[in-house]
Amino acid sequence: MIKHSQKEMRKKLRRQATIIVSLGLIVVVVLIILAGMLIFRFVSDRVSSAQHNNFETTMAYSESSGQTNNPSLSNPSSDSEQTTVPVESSTISSSSVESSAPDPTDVTDGVLPTELQLPTIPSDIDGPDLTGYLVVIDPGHQMYPDSEQEPLSPTMSGSKDRVSSGTSGVSTKRPEYEVNLEIALLLKVYLEELGCEVYLTRTENDVNISNIERAEFALSYMPDAYLRLHCNGNMDSSVRGISVFVADFGKHKSNLCVWADALGQSISLATGSPYIGCNASSRYSGLNWATDIPSFLLEMGFMTNQQEDELLSDYSYQLKICSGIADFVSTMPKNTSR
Numbered sequence: 001m002i003k004h005s006q007k008e009m010r011k012k013l014r015r016q017a018t019i020i021v022s023l024g025l026i027v028v029v030v031l032i033i034l035a036g037m038l039i040f041r042f043v044s045d046r047v048s049s050a051q052h053n054n055f056e057t058t059m060a061y062s063e064s065s066g067q068t069n070n071p072s073l074s075n076p077s078s079d080s081e082q083t084t085v086p087v088e089s090s091t092i093s094s095s096s097v098e099s100s101a102p103d104p105t106d107v108t109d110g111v112l113p114t115e116l117q118l119p120t121i122p123s124d125i126d127g128p129d130l131t132g133y134l135v136v137i138d139p140g141h142q143m144y145p146d147s148e149q150e151p152l153s154p155t156m157s158g159s160k161d162r163v164s165s166g167t168s169g170v171s172t173k174r175p176e177y178e179v180n181l182e183i184a185l186l187l188k189v190y191l192e193e194l195g196c197e198v199y200l201t202r203t204e205n206d207v208n209i210s211n212i213e214r215a216e217f218a219l220s221y222m223p224d225a226y227l228r229l230h231c232n233g234n235m236d237s238s239v240r241g242i243s244v245f246v247a248d249f250g251k252h253k254s255n256l257c258v259w260a261d262a263l264g265q266s267i268s269l270a271t272g273s274p275y276i277g278c279n280a281s282s283r284y285s286g287l288n289w290a291t292d293i294p295s296f297l298l299e300m301g302f303m304t305n306q307q308e309d310e311l312l313s314d315y316s317y318q319l320k321i322c323s324g325i326a327d328f329v330s331t332m333p334k335n336t337s338r
């Protein structure tokens, strides 16, 4: 009898042990599957991000070929407005154009919010007299991208994201939109100190202003220069330098790359960073809708290059960029339509 109950007990213990081991195995298998899914997701994110950047690099290159003024522009970058190329081929109707006109409540009226802390500049800055000049600055991108489409151009079919998120710093980890605004605010103070009238399309990062709305804002002031401030990115981390994008059509077509070269070379002289060229293109809605004024998309440096990334967030380097831009503005003809 005792022997029998011991046997039963052993059987029971074996069953319990089997259940525990089975449960343990199931937990281990589930953990392995979860870990596998996480690893797969991480790897696929990295791959798609790399492919995205590579795609933009390729596009910039193909668009620049034959259009650049500067043969040294051998490493055109992923760029700028950083959106996909137009995929829609619908003809732009007048109604679709009208619907993209800016809602005045979306766009800054050019008056800075009273709570905004403007940066300070050294009291002894030396620059040209910019009295009588008017410049509109567009700090590129914004905190949250908006993939809703807007017409690429008033003269061509195609559409583009309203606004994209931009690149980010390989070393500083800062988002491009933040650096663009930081330099734009410093530039505003800098140019105003020299007598220039300055308006910004945005003074905060958390806004939603499309590239066309920014262009319309600039047009409303008929500035001597519309400067769209951006930082660049490239798969090759050794690529560095300043470049300028302009529209390849419009009222100022014949002058745009001449002025762009003057802008790029002026900043290069002030900062020591190489100027890698002007790229005339029709892929930037923010330029295409502002061809009645001298409009420039300025890539101030590469955030994918460790040295330039760190410099772009450096106050004294930012002042050098401002100095180069101030010198450039002084060479621009004043807009007689104003």
Ligand SMILES: [Zn+2]
Pocket: 079, 080, 081, 082, 140, 141, 166, 167, 176, 230, 231, 232
């Ligand atoms: Zn950008």
